[in-house]
Amino acid sequence: MKTVTVNASVSYKILIEKGLLKNAGKYIKECFGEVKLCIVTDDTVDALYASAVEAALTSEQLPFIKFVIPHGEASKNAENLVSLLELMAENRLTRADAIIALGGGVVGDLAGFAAGIYLRGIRFVQIPTTLLAMVDSSVGGKTAIDLKAGKNLAGVFHQPSLVLCDPNALNTLPSNVFSDGCAEVIKYGIINDRELFDTLKLGIRENIEEIIERCVSNKAHIVELDEFDNGTRQLLNLGHTVGHAIELCSSFTVSHGSAVAIGTVIATKIAYSLNLCTKTELDETVALISAQGLPTRSPYSASQLAKAATADKKRSGDTINFVIPYGIGNCELMKIKVSDLEEFIMKGI
Ligand code: NAD
Ligand code: GLY
Numbered sequence: 001m002k003t004v005t006v007n008a009s010v011s012y013k014i015l016i017e018k019g020l021l022k023n024a025g026k027y028i029k030e031c032f033g034e035v036k037l038c039i040v041t042d043d044t045v046d047a048l049y050a051s052a053v054e055a056a057l058t059s060e061q062l063p064f065i066k067f068v069i070p071h072g073e074a075s076k077n078a079e080n081l082v083s084l085l086e087l088m089a090e091n092r093l094t095r096a097d098a099i100i101a102l103g104g105g106v107v108g109d110l111a112g113f114a115a116g117i118y119l120r121g122i123r124f125v126q127i128p129t130t131l132l133a134m135v136d137s138s139v140g141g142k143t144a145i146d147l148k149a150g151k152n153l154a155g156v157f158h159q160p161s162l163v164l165c166d167p168n169a170l171n172t173l174p175s176n177v178f179s180d181g182c183a184e185v186i187k188y189g190i191i192n193d194r195e196l197f198d199t200l201k202l203g204i205r206e207n208i209e210e211i212i213e214r215c216v217s218n219k220a221h222i223v224e225l226d227e228f229d230n231g232t233r234q235l236l237n238l239g240h241t242v243g244h245a246i247e248l249c250s251s252f253t254v255s256h257g258s259a260v261a262i263g264t265v266i267a268t269k270i271a272y273s274l275n276l277c278t279k280t281e282l283d284e285t286v287a288l289i290s291a292q293g294l295p296t297r298s299p300y301s302a303s304q305l306a307k308a309a310t311a312d313k314k315r316s317g318d319t320i321n322f323v324i325p326y327g328i329g330n331c332e333l334m335k336i337k338v339s340d341l342e343e344f345i346m347k348g349i
Pocket of ligand 2: 136137
C-alpha cells in the first residue's frame with residue numbers, strides 16, 4: 001500500500017493499492033466511523049465496480065444509498081446536481097454523513113460539488129476509476145458542474161476527506177481514455193519532475209502504482225502551496241490554454257487528453273523558439289506523447305486557437321498566464337497580452 005498525505009486546509013490521505021476496492025468499507029469506517037453514505041457513480045462504472053464497493057460497505061455494516069448518472073461530460077449539469085441533493089435530503093443524510101464519488105472526473109466533480117454545498121458542506125470520499133481522476137481530479141478539491149455558457153463555470157473548493165485509488169480499475173478502461181490520462185501524467189514530469197518523465201519512458205502501465213503515487217505527491221505539494229489557485233497551482237494548466245481552445249474549436253470532438261497533449265507540444269515548441277529549452281527536450285516531449293497514442297499537431301491555426309482561448313469565460317483582464325517549460329522538469333508562468341497571443345502561439349505551430 002502506498003500512502004500520500006495532502007496537508008491543505010483539510011488533511012487527508014490518498015491510499016493507492018491494487019485490489020483496494022474490496023477493503024473500501026474498512027478504510028471508510030476508519031476515516032468516518034458509523035456514517036450513512038451516498039454512492040455517486042455513472043452507469044458504466046456502476047455496472048463494473050459498484051457491487052464491490054457495496055459489498056465492502058455492507059461487510060462493515062455501513063448503510064448507503066446510490067445515485068447513478070449516465071456516463072459522459074453532459075451529465076455534469078445543474079439538473080443532476082439538484083436531483084442528487086434532493087435524494088440526499090429525502091433520505092435524511094445529515095452533516096455527520098458522507099458522499100462516495102465512484103468514477104472518473106465527471107462523477108468526482110459533480111459529487112464533490114454536492115458534498116461542498118449540501119447542508120453547507122459534508123465530507124466525501126473520492127474513489128477514482130480513470131487514470132485522469134487517479135492522478136488529477138480526485139486530489140486538490142476543485143469541484144464543478146458545467147453551465148450552458150461553458151465547462152466548469154460553477155463549483156466550490158471542497159477537499160475530500162479520503163481518496164481510495166485501486167489501479168486494477170484501469171484494466172477495464174478503454175485504451176483511448178487511458179491515453180487521455182497519460183497526457184496529465186506526462187504533464188507532472190514536465191512541470192517539475194524530470195525523474196518521473198524518465199520513468200514514463202519505461203512504460204506507464206508497467207509502473208502504474210509508482211507513477212500514480214509520484215503524480216499525486218507532486219499535485220499534493222502544489223495544492224499545499226496554493227490551494228485556491230492564485231499562482232503556483234496554475235502550473236497544472238500546462239498545455240491547457242491551447243488544449244481548451246482545441247476542445248472549443250472542435251466542438252469537443254477532440255478529447256481533453258488529446259487537446260492537452262497538443263497544447264503541451266505547442267508550449268514546448270514556443271519555449272524552444274525562445275531558447276528556453278533544447279531541441280533534445282522538445283524531441284523527447286514529442287516522442288513520449290506520441291508513444292501514448294496521443295496527437296502532437298494542431299488541426300487549427302494560431303489565429304483560430306488565439307480567438308478560442310480569449311473567448312474562455314473564465315478569463316479576466318488583458319493577459320493570459322501561459323505555462324512554459326524551461327526544459328523538462330521546470331515550468332514557469334509567463335504573462336502574455338491577449339493582443340500578442342496569436343503571434344505567441346504561432347511560434348509553436
Ligand atoms: P469521465 O469521468 O467522463 O470518464 C471517462 C469515461 O470512462 C466515462 O464514460 C466513464 O463511464 C468511463 N469509465 C470510468 N472509469 C472506468 C473504468 N474503470 N472502466 C471502464 N470505463 C470507465 O472522464 P475523466 O477523463 O475521468 O474526467 C474528465 C472530467 O474531469 C472533466 O469533466 C474535467 O473537467 C474534470 N477534471 C477535473 C479536475 C479537477 O481538478 N477537479 C481535473 C481534471 C479534469
Ligand atoms: N487540474 C488542475 C488543478 O487541480 O488545479
